[in-house]
Structures are given as structure tokens and as C-alpha cells.
Amino acid sequence: MMYRDFAEIYDTLMTEFDYDKAYDFVNFFVSKAEIIPEKVLEIGCGTGNFTEKLLNFREITAFDLSDEMLSIAYNKIKAGNVKFIKQDMRNFNFMEKFDIVVSICDGINYILKESEVIDIFKNVYLHLNDGGLFIFDLNTEEQFKSFNLSYVDEVNDIFYVWENFYNELDKINLYSINFFVREGDFYRRFYEEHYEKSYRNEFVVKILKEAGFKKINTFNGYEFEENIEYAKRIVYVVEK
Numbered sequence: 001m002m003y004r005d006f007a008e009i010y011d012t013l014m015t016e017f018d019y020d021k022a023y024d025f026v027n028f029f030v031s032k033a034e035i036i037p038e039k040v041l042e043i044g045c046g047t048g049n050f051t052e053k054l055l056n057f058r059e060i061t062a063f064d065l066s067d068e069m070l071s072i073a074y075n076k077i078k079a080g081n082v083k084f085i086k087q088d089m090r091n092f093n094f095m096e097k098f099d100i101v102v103s104i105c106d107g108i109n110y111i112l113k114e115s116e117v118i119d120i121f122k123n124v125y126l127h128l129n130d131g132g133l134f135i136f137d138l139n140t141e142e143q144f145k146s147f148n149l150s151y152v153d154e155v156n157d158i159f160y161v162w163e164n165f166y167n168e169l170d171k172i173n174l175y176s177i178n179f180f181v182r183e184g185d186f187y188r189r190f191y192e193e194h195y196e197k198s199y200r201n202e203f204v205v206k207i208l209k210e211a212g213f214k215k216i217n218t219f220n221g222y223e224f225e226e227n228i229e230y231a232k233r234i235v236y237v238v239e240k
């Protein structure tokens with residue numbers, strides 16, 4: 001099971017991802033959108049680091065599959081316009097439509113079957129108002145191939161050994177992580193395995209079109225850079 005004990009130290013270790021930059025990027029496109037953006041749906045919100053940036057919108061619905069991640073998000077953000085909900089992105093249903101749907105920091109890479117990604121895109125389409133935006137990012141194969149095989153670090157009182165195994169046949173990267181968290185004179189050890197799959201950009205664009213999306217723009221990270229040839233993270237800005 002993923003994001004159980006890891007949830008409590010996720011924020012301490014997530015120092016490399018720039019949520020402000022991602023928000024500025026999202027906001028740039030939102031401000032140019034045809035719709036008046038009031039209702040936002042966040043897929044795979046984790047501990048709420050990006051949710052926190054969205055508080056200016058009228059209504060935010062943020063969901064994740066991990067109880068532990070949601071619990072941290074819930075305790076972090078005390079705002080009346082945010083709802084945190086436990087749902088699986090493979091079959092979410094909110095019985096309402098949104099103006100903006102976002103999924104930040106490789107949440108969709110956690111989906112390991114092409115057919116499930118196809119279903120997610122179709123479902124996002126159904127949950128969007130006309131003219132609404134779907135903005136998400138995906139780690140690419142370049143990213144997984146660039147990872148060190150193993151990585152050891154100590155941050156605050158957390159010592160961890162992070163191993164990556166990318167399988168070029170099924171395009172799945174296994175993160176195998178041993179954590180040692182200091183508790184008084186002792187270290188509590190726990191272990192998590194996470195799997196992320198890379199999807200070729202051509203495939204992603206094709207299934208977005210098949211889901212009904214009209215305009216699809218791709219960027220190299222949250223940089224406004226359109227050359228994605230060697231991108232490690234592709235950001236998709238998609239309009240219904």
C-alpha cells in the first residue's frame with residue numbers, strides 16, 4: 001500500500017517540486033480561459049500542497065485515494081471552500097461539473113493500465129463544463145531513465161534509501177524506499193513500494209482527442225517551453 005507512513009514525511013521530502021511555479025503556470029492559462037473559473041476539481045491532491053494555492057477559487061473539491069495523505073491535507077487547510085474526499089481516480093464521480101480540473105505532480109503516472117487512463121480522461125471530460133480546462137502533468141520515460149538506481153539521504157530526522165527500477169518493457173518504474181525516522185533514541189523503519197508508468201506523448205494526445213478534448217497544448221515542465229523532445233515532465237493544458 002502506498003502513501004501510508006510515507007504521508008507524514010511527504011512534505012519534508014517534497015522540497016524539489018515548486019508548487020508556486022506550478023500554480024503561476026496554471027493560473028496563466030486559467031486567466032485566459034473562456035469560462036469564468038469558479039469550481040475546481042483536484043485529482044490526487046495528496047497532502048494538499050497544491051490545493052493550498054487554489055483557495056482563491058469559489059469552490060475546490062480535492063480527492064485522493066490515500067487516507068493518510070487526505071488526513072494531512074485536511075489538518076493543513078482549514079478553509080470553508082475546500083472539500084477533501086476519498087475517491088479513486090479510476091472511477092471518480094461527483095455528480096457535478098467543474099470549470100477547471102487539475103492533477104499535479106505525476107498523480108496520473110500511478111495509473112498502470114492504458115485502459116484506465118483512457119477512462120479517466122473520458123470521465124474528466126464528463127466532469128468539465130464547456131470551455132473548461134484540464135491541466136495535468138506526467139513524468140516521461142526520460143525522467144525514469146534519468147533517476148539514479150539508488151539514492152541515500154538524510155533530511156531532518158529522516159534517513160532514507162530510495163531505489164528506482166525502470167522496466168523498459170512495461171514502462172513501469174518501481175520506487176522502492178526504506179525509511180528510517182528518528183523517534184527519540186531509536187529509528188522507526190518502514191518500507192513502501194510505488195509504481196509509476198510512463199505514457200508516450202503521442203498516445204496521451206490521441207486518447208485526449210478520443211475523449212473529446214478540442215485544444216491540447218504540451219509544455220516541458222511548468223516552464224512555458226513548448227519543446228518537449230527531452231522533457232522529463234510534460235504538462236498538458238487541455239480545453240473542452
Ligand SMILES: C[S@@+](CC[C@H](N)C(=O)[O-])C[C@H]1O[C@@H](n2cnc3c(N)ncnc32)[C@H](O)[C@@H]1O
Binds near residue numbers: 088
Ligand atoms: C506524487 S503524489 C502527488 C500529490 C499532490 N498532487 C502533490 O502535488 O503533492 C501522487 C498522489 O496520487 C495519489 N493517487 C495514486 N493513485 C491514486 C488513485 N487511483 N486515485 C486517487 N489518488 C491516487 C496518491 O495517493 C498521491 O497522493
